[in-house]
Amino acid sequence: MASQSPKHLRFDLMIIASWIKPGARILDLGCGHGDLLAYLKEHKQIQGTGIEQNKEKAAACIERGLSVLQGDIKEEVDDYPDAAFDVVILSQTLQQVYQPDVLLKSLSRIGKQVIVSFPNFSHYRIRLQLFLKGQAPKSRQLPFSWYDTPNIRVITLADFRKFSKDVGYTIVKECAINTHDQEKSGRIVTLFSNLRATYGIFLIENETP
DSSP states (O other), rough: OOOEEEEEEHHHHHHHHTTTTOOOOEETTTTSSSSSHHHHHHHHHHEEEEEEEEEHHHHHHHHHHOEEEEEEEEHHHHGSSSEEEEEEEEOOOOOGGGGGHHHHHHHHHEEEEEEEEOTTOHHHHHHHHHHHOSSSSOOOOOOOOOTTTTTOOOOHHHHHHHHHHHHTEEEEEEEEEEOTTTTTTEEEEEESHHHHEEEEEEEESOOOO
């Protein structure tokens, strides 16, 4: 069955798609129902595969004709050789990873470049909730309570920039955006991005491959 590309992607995925070169070799980690892969196959003619832990979502990808493995990201990426992909994509997943530094090291080994996106914990509404209520904040990007959240990391745009510098990644591109979890609309934030953006998207390279 041929993959069916959605007419419109989520706003953050459209930003990511705009960074992908035609014909690139792509690995999409936590690919969900495969919307990004399907879009890139149709519009960028990429050679793409994905890894998705959820069995139902992985099965939905396969039904669309996409090459997707069902399994744990951390385990599956170890099986790929060095520089197997031009770009590895980790979208809205980094905040759920136990050892993000170890995972990113693995991704920069198998991919020439890595695209990472995550909700910005430094958004002003998050700061206000902490200041005014003194409780763990919730938002449309971080909708869970402290006791049932899958998000085990609180990351800000400033945190990731410092992390990249400390560890030795070059930030090739970055984009701060204001959108919500599944919305197809949004806007790019250029002024006071660490305060005003709901998500950050970074394209990084390893300085010492």
